[in-house]
Amino acid sequence: MGATGELFLSTFIIGLVVAAPVGAMAILCIQRVLAHGLRAGVATGAGIATADALFAAVAAFGVTAVADWLVTFQAGFRIIGGTALIWFGLRAMRTKPSTSDTIEVDTARLAKQYSTAVGLTLTNPMTIMAFAAVFASAGLATQASVAGAVVVTLGVATGSLIWWLALSTGVWTLRHMVSDKAVIIVNRVSGGVLAALGVVAIVAGVRAFG
DSSP states (O other): OOHHHHHHHHHHHHHHHHHOSOOHHHHHHHHHHHHHOHHHHHHHHHHHHHHHHHHHHHHHTTOHHHHHHHHHTHHHHHHHHHHHHHHHHHHHHTOOOOOOSOSOOOHHHHHHHHHHHHHHHHTOTHHHHHHHHHHHHTTOOSOSSHHHHHHHHHHHHHHHHHHHHHHHHHHHHHHTTSOHHHHHHHHHHHHHHHHHHHHHHHHHHHHHHO
């Protein structure tokens, strides 16, 4: 394996590691799979992976101005993201479970699920700091060449996407092993957790302003 292959593999693993921890976006992805089917989870995961790739690109290309701007205004982003999480949480608590993924594809809905996942992930600028820290510890800080930065970005994007595809597929597989009543309970609990995380984000944002 050449240097490019090793760089891709390293950043692929980083993409997996950063995406894997359970948080608000994982809960949202799981809830969407249960409520709307596998495609909804894939669309959501693709959106998250896209945002991760953008953060990784900023870190890899060394665009410090953008990184500094995101961190500077993180308080506002937290409030915006928190408000959105509360909204999605309340909707999740009222959502009925989906039992079939063979229905006609709703392209508009999938596009909305993708775009909202991108937006929500981007409201957490500290992710870019996580990538910068991991890159530095792995000796993969700002790449000396454009080609290297592109490989880093693609590696992170692929690793993140693979994780979300695996999570969505796993949840959809398990979906057929539980009753609709159980799924309704999961929807309500996950919606409540999303709303609670939204409140936490808003409080953190307000405190940061102070």
